[in-house]
Amino acid sequence: MALTAIEIYKYLPKTNCKDCGFPTCLAFAMKLAQKGAELSACKHVSEEAKSALEAASRPPIRLVTIGKDGRKVEVGNEVAMFRHEKTFYHQPGLLLRVKDSAAPDKVAQEMAAVASYKVERVGMQLSWNGLAIQNDGGDKAAFLAAVKLAQAHPELALVLMSDDPDTMAAALGDPAVAGRLPLIYAATEANWQKMAALAKQHKCPLAVRAGGLDALATLTEQVAAAGIEDIVVDPGARDFGDSLNALTQIRRLALKKSFRPLGYPVITFPGEKASSQEEEVLLATQHIARYAGVIVLDHFSPAMAYPLLTERLNIYTDPQKPLQMQAGVYPFGKPDPASPLLVTTNFSLTYFSVSSEIESSGFPTWLMVVDTEGQSVLTSWASGKFDAEKISKAAKNFKVEEKIGHRSLVIPGAVAVLRGELEGEFPEWKIMVGPREAVGIGPFLKQNWAR
Amino acid sequence: MPKVEAPVEKWRGRVQEVRLGGDGRKQVTVGGESTLPFLHFDGEIPHRPVIAAEVLDMPPADWAENVVSAWGDALKSPAAWAKKAAQLGADLIFLRLASAHPEQGNTSGAQAAKTVSQVMEATDLPLIVVGPDVAEKDNEVIVAVAEAARGQRLALGTVTDKNYRTIVATAMAGGHAVVAQAPMDMNLSKQLNILCCDVGLPKDSLVMDPTTGALGYGMEYALSVFERLRLAALQGDAMTAMPILCHAGYESWRQKEAKAVEGVPVSWGDQKVRSLLWEQMTALTLLQSGAEIMVLRHPRSMDVVRGVIDRLMARQGPVS
Amino acid sequence: MKTCRVSFQPGGAVVSVSEGTLLLDAAARAGILLDMPCGGQGRCGRCRVKVESGEVTGRENIHLSQEDMAQGWVLSCTARVVGDLAITVPPKVERDRAIVELPSARAAAQIALHWPRYPALRRAYLELTPPSLEDNAPDLERLRRGLRQEANLEGLELDVYQMRELGATLRQDNWRVSATLDASGPGNRLVDLRPGRIKGPLLGLAVDIGTTNVVAYLVNLDNGRLLGKASRMNRQVSCGEDVISRIVFSQREGGVDTLQNLAVDTINVLVKELAQAHGASPEDIGDMVMAGNTTMAHLFLGIPPRYIREEPYVPTATHFPVCTARDLGLAIHPRASVYCVPSVAAYVGGDITAGVLASKLYESDTLSLFLDVGTNGEIVLGNKDFMMTDACSAGPALEGAGMRCGMRAMPGAIEDVRISSLTLEPTIKVIGDVPAQGICGSGLISAVAEMLVTGVISKGGKIDLDYVLSRQPERPRARPGESGPEYVLVWAGEAGGGTDITLSEVDLENLVRVKAAIYAGIMVMAEKSGIPLDTVERVLIGGAFGQHINVEQAIQIGLLPDLPWDKFHFLGNTSAWGAYNILLSKHARSKVEELVAGMTYVELIADNSFMNEFTASLFLPHTDADRFPSVAHLLSR
Numbered sequence A: 001m002a003l004t005a006i007e008i009y010k011y012l013p014k015t016n017c018k019d020c021g022f023p024t025c026l027a028f029a030m031k032l033a034q035k036g037a038e039l040s041a042c043k044h045v046s047e048e049a050k051s052a053l054e055a056a057s058r059p060p061i062r063l064v065t066i067g068k069d070g071r072k073v074e075v076g077n078e079v080a081m082f083r084h085e086k087t088f089y090h091q092p093g094l095l096l097r098v099k100d101s102a103a104p105d106k107v108a109q110e111m112a113a114v115a116s117y118k119v120e121r122v123g124m125q126l127s128w129n130g131l132a133i134q135n136d137g138g139d140k141a142a143f144l145a146a147v148k149l150a151q152a153h154p155e156l157a158l159v160l161m162s163d164d165p166d167t168m169a170a171a172l173g174d175p176a177v178a179g180r181l182p183l184i185y186a187a188t189e190a191n192w193q194k195m196a197a198l199a200k201q202h203k204c205p206l207a208v209r210a211g212g213l214d215a216l217a218t219l220t221e222q223v224a225a226a227g228i229e230d231i232v233v234d235p236g237a238r239d240f241g242d243s244l245n246a247l248t249q250i251r252r253l254a255l256k257k258s259f260r261p262l263g264y265p266v267i268t269f270p271g272e273k274a275s276s277q278e279e280e281v282l283l284a285t286q287h288i289a290r291y292a293g294v295i296v297l298d299h300f301s302p303a304m305a306y307p308l309l310t311e312r313l314n315i316y317t318d319p320q321k322p323l324q325m326q327a328g329v330y331p332f333g334k335p336d337p338a339s340p341l342l343v344t345t346n347f348s349l350t351y352f353s354v355s356s357e358i359e360s361s362g363f364p365t366w367l368m369v370v371d372t373e374g375q376s377v378l379t380s381w382a383s384g385k386f387d388a389e390k391i392s393k394a395a396k397n398f399k400v401e402e403k404i405g406h407r408s409l410v411i412p413g414a415v416a417v418l419r420g421e422l423e424g425e426f427p428e429w430k431i432m433v434g435p436r437e438a439v440g441i442g443p444f445l446k447q448n449w450a451r
Numbered sequence B: 001m002p003k004v005e006a007p008v009e010k011w012r013g014r015v016q017e018v019r020l021g022g023d024g025r026k027q028v029t030v031g032g033e034s035t036l037p038f039l040h041f042d043g044e045i046p047h048r049p050v051i052a053a054e055v056l057d058m059p060p061a062d063w064a065e066n067v068v069s070a071w072g073d074a075l076k077s078p079a080a081w082a083k084k085a086a087q088l089g090a091d092l093i094f095l096r097l098a099s100a101h102p103e104q105g106n107t108s109g110a111q112a113a114k115t116v117s118q119v120m121e122a123t124d125l126p127l128i129v130v131g132p133d134v135a136e137k138d139n140e141v142i143v144a145v146a147e148a149a150r151g152q153r154l155a156l157g158t159v160t161d162k163n164y165r166t167i168v169a170t171a172m173a174g175g176h177a178v179v180a181q182a183p184m185d186m187n188l189s190k191q192l193n194i195l196c197c198d199v200g201l202p203k204d205s206l207v208m209d210p211t212t213g214a215l216g217y218g219m220e221y222a223l224s225v226f227e228r229l230r231l232a233a234l235q236g237d238a239m240t241a242m243p244i245l246c247h248a249g250y251e252s253w254r255q256k257e258a259k260a261v262e263g264v265p266v267s268w269g270d271q272k273v274r275s276l277l278w279e280q281m282t283a284l285t286l287l288q289s290g291a292e293i294m295v296l297r298h299p300r301s302m303d304v305v306r307g308v309i310d311r312l313m314a315r316q317g318p319v320s
Numbered sequence C: 001m002k003t004c005r006v007s008f009q010p011g012g013a014v015v016s017v018s019e020g021t022l023l024l025d026a027a028a029r030a031g032i033l034l035d036m037p038c039g040g041q042g043r044c045g046r047c048r049v050k051v052e053s054g055e056v057t058g059r060e061n062i063h064l065s066q067e068d069m070a071q072g073w074v075l076s077c078t079a080r081v082v083g084d085l086a087i088t089v090p091p092k093v094e095r096d097r098a099i100v101e102l103p104s105a106r107a108a109a110q111i112a113l114h115w116p117r118y119p120a121l122r123r124a125y126l127e128l129t130p131p132s133l134e135d136n137a138p139d140l141e142r143l144r145r146g147l148r149q150e151a152n153l154e155g156l157e158l159d160v161y162q163m164r165e166l167g168a169t170l171r172q173d174n175w176r177v178s179a180t181l182d183a184s185g186p187g188n189r190l191v192d193l194r195p196g197r198i199k200g201p202l203l204g205l206a207v208d209i210g211t212t213n214v215v216a217y218l219v220n221l222d223n224g225r226l227l228g229k230a231s232r233m234n235r236q237v238s239c240g241e242d243v244i245s246r247i248v249f250s251q252r253e254g255g256v257d258t259l260q261n262l263a264v265d266t267i268n269v270l271v272k273e274l275a276q277a278h279g280a281s282p283e284d285i286g287d288m289v290m291a292g293n294t295t296m297a298h299l300f301l302g303i304p305p306r307y308i309r310e311e312p313y314v315p316t317a318t319h320f321p322v323c324t325a326r327d328l329g330l331a332i333h334p335r336a337s338v339y340c341v342p343s344v345a346a347y348v349g350g351d352i353t354a355g356v357l358a359s360k361l362y363e364s365d366t367l368s369l370f371l372d373v374g375t376n377g378e379i380v381l382g383n384k385d386f387m388m389t390d391a392c393s394a395g396p397a398l399e400g401a402g403m404r405c406g407m408r409a410m411p412g413a414i415e416d417v418r419i420s421s422l423t424l425e426p427t428i429k430v431i432g433d434v435p436a437q438g439i440c441g442s443g444l445i446s447a448v449a450e451m452l453v454t455g456v457i458s459k460g461g462k463i464d465l466d467y468v469l470s471r472q473p474e475r476p477r478a479r480p481g482e483s484g485p486e487y488v489l490v491w492a493g494e495a496g497g498g499t500d501i502t503l504s505e506v507d508l509e510n511l512v513r514v515k516a517a518i519y520a521g522i523m524v525m526a527e528k529s530g531i532p533l534d535t536v537e538r539v540l541i542g543g544a545f546g547q548h549i550n551v552e553q554a555i556q557i558g559l560l561p562d563l564p565w566d567k568f569h570f571l572g573n574t575s576a577w578g579a580y581n582i583l584l585s586k587h588a589r590s591k592v593e594e595l596v597a598g599m600t601y602v603e604l605i606a607d608n609s610f611m612n613e614f615t616a617s618l619f620l621p622h623t624d625a626d627r628f629p630s631v632a633h634l635l636s637r
Ligand code: SF4
Pocket: A012, A013, A014, A015, A016, A017, A018, A019, A020, A021, A022, A023, A024, A025, A028, A041, A042, A043, A044, A045
């Protein structure tokens, strides 16, 4: 169980020597409690305290890395059942499965499509993580050929799927393949010794598959006893209901019961039981939100990749730090220098609601977004971060006076109190108090700017 | 001896049950769960989440081409539209009296009452009826509707912290429920629930609309608000225990990602596929966070989402 | 009907009343007028009396604990006579001052005695051996020797100006001199050297520079006694009422100088007043300690404060160099040293660190919450093991500003309101014996609490016009006003200003925001530290805010946490008390430096916790009623 700041503090030397870079031991303890610092930054903790704190801070879910650089998948180390409790830290890998039974040129084409896919969202480049290559017909040569095709895309993360240890050994025999640190899928009750040996030899992560959590836990313990630490588990659940159950229980066991044998990331295959591509995407959607670490789909197209990548971005947004809008002056509907100027904060929800109301009003408008560190209008006012000074500085930074001919500024109605202060800061401006709620923006604009 | 002991959570609280629909007609009950969404092994889920079809009382102006063509001529009259929705398997009709908006025709309360009776003739599904979201008009049309549909147990809206007194009083007088909307914050939703109950509204006549964000547009905020409300309810807080209504259709189809056919990056892919996924993924994510009433727009989405709900409702025991 | 005999102690009055009579009516018959702050509604719990023998009905009340009831305490407005009774009436508690500031003489003595008295300023009277041909050491050497031998003072420091006069001064009264030395630094700095023996005590000045008021304490450093207090409005107010507008002013040409002068002028007036009252000369004041918020300290020293309000909100300094009165233009001894109590951060200033020192929060195991509320709320949570602090912006509503009918707590201000739950008619209490002119912060808290409890407003802070109309069909006190619904506290006919004194929904909203910011500030600290709020054992309230506030009502609106009343302690002007401490003892001075180094500042907007807590607190008393069980209980009736 995670310790609170004050519990951690009890173990620290309480000398406030500042060597850790924090002003006090308590400040350091608060950072530790938020997992924003490493205990090793304090050189003065006693051995006793160290072991107590380390035991409490050992990650309940193993952090596992698949692949090297490029689009490697790094998953696990989660601490929350629900994102609001903290955040979900490590985005699940999204991969496309290709089968070695398919025509090689089609396989190559699919691989290229995955590798080259890029899409931009809120200033970020999003892409697919990699490929899973399945030994479909049990033909070793076909598998090796498919793996070889994947060598054209060394930046992609790789999952090698074959239950036959010999086939797996052959694929990993190529140092260029093993060097990519692919995930070996999968160790089962039947083959685990050999698979574990391969994972150990090539220092690759190993997936462990069994039907049901009991069998799975038994197997991971054996594999772990064989010296494998980087494990990914597959409880065999493939449908909406059973995978929701299985993944929820695995996460709960790891977090709430500190149950080590299931303290690993989970791999899922949403395409296997789906009756349509939509269902496959929806099951992947469920897996993103509900605890999967590696998601292997059977189809790939831009129209499904884009929403899925967006879903993943949303779910793994740190709820403690709201997505902030870039501060600046935004034009809506080709405004001219005579168009109204509104001001709001850069909390993205505030921005979304204000901007969508302006848009639907159809009024050409300027919207000045002030950096309030992602806080809403009232909160940033209450914490002293949305005041006249800030607004006037923003206006200067964004050279508002050059864009706008008139001299009136509309402030959110909720902070009408700012008006007096603002009139001090902007002596030659007219400060107008706008509506309290975003829905009032349309009527407000109409009333004041209709010509 | 099993190795793994199933980590079952026993909750103290339960989601409030709310029944909609009049006597002698189809009724729908939502809520009643004593577990998080679809986690059958923790508790009971007496009622499945339901799908409401979004219906306007006037032909929609700016809807995406693929939605308009999917509904076809039915869009021309709310009764026909509702009827088609019922045929397509909707559990409820979500009727938005858009034409009452001062700029969309400013139709009267009497007209609203008439529309509602026509819709009720066309289908016997329960109704959620909301005004045009302009406080004064809302009051006018909702009062008229509540009167006209006495005893039919509609859910009336939209109640906000500004206008709750009038609509709640009207709803109580007519034996209806209300939909109470707060701007995407757990505390604000709870506050509004308390205010409504403080003026006498029974707890079983309240559906929460904690505001929906579409995929890419604040969905994760909505998700966390839903989850926090639901967790609080299960922990025993009666003032957060009302069933949740979610506008996945309206919010998704407003976005460029759903609407735009041209002038968008190639990497966005085919609009026909993308737009439906946008609505369905928003819906599924929020169903799994606690929504009980899912308002959808595209017939295909209603179908697919219902299929997924079916599969999630199939009882699963603990895995181990 | 049965007649019962009821006797009252002390006094021994006996009355006969019929069964079922309320105790308070029986008491009235006996000529005993009990205090009824809530008008006999069983809501305030202040009309308690003790039943020594006999039976009554209506014993239960939320304001009585099991223990109270076992002892026989009842509320005289709910308990009814059943049989013969013997009643004890407790001595009157002054209304609304159930928890009062320590009488200042006692407080001063406590503070004076708390630290080993060890002022930085010392005076030595020396009779030096005059020089001779055998003993021909230079004058300075002779003075040093005298100080060493007669007063055990080493390391004399003096400047060239003092040296120019040294020879003459030493000889003026035949080598008898009084030397005043400042030992706050490493050596002993010569503050004053005068011929002969000086009569009268060595004096020091402790000053609290508040944004609104400046308070000065004149202190006898020889015996630690507090000689007198004086206070004035900070003359800087003419350049801006709050910290922010003052910083804005400071950015004008010459602004810092103007503000620096005004602060010094204010102090000089106080010095003159105090010196006159105590027959001393301002020059006798040889040491000064100043506590003020970070901005006030900057302005007092003439340091531009502008960066305090520019992101990322860093002050120029939190520790300030010791300077002399002459450097600053203070009309005390020009060489007197002036020490400014260090700050923790831009919005947690020396007034708070001095306050923590005075509150002695850092000494005990008891987990305490220290609050100082003005236009900003500063909060400290801790005990001897740790201390954390944060600050939120509260706005001026608690100082009576920013409301149409708001005013400072001065004669004419409504400071207490009681509203009858039956008639919805208010009873008000005004400061001074004058007609009401407006409402001050404590009156506002009181009014809102009463409006909430009587249903005049909803938990959302909105006035329920229909409800008021239903109770007051003739002349409803709630009505639609220019800026939304409003409630009339005083009709124009009874008001000093000749117009209605009203509270509008906008005023209510302002107050709700203020209380939300403060409560959220408290909660964030509890959350960040992982310490549940209900484990807090004491709430220490410093600053002007505490003086008039009614704890019960502050809890009812959710401003203060719902803890038992006896956990709240009002400490008065802790900033000035802290400065007084430091003046008296070098130990206190090093302690305050140590405290500053050990206080952990929590930035409120580093994440979402404040946002969540703030929104949850924008409700009366709080969205989560479980956190205010006593209020929830009250409202559920
Ligand atoms: S380094 Fe260690 S002892 Fe020093 S302040 Fe940091 S936590 Fe405290």
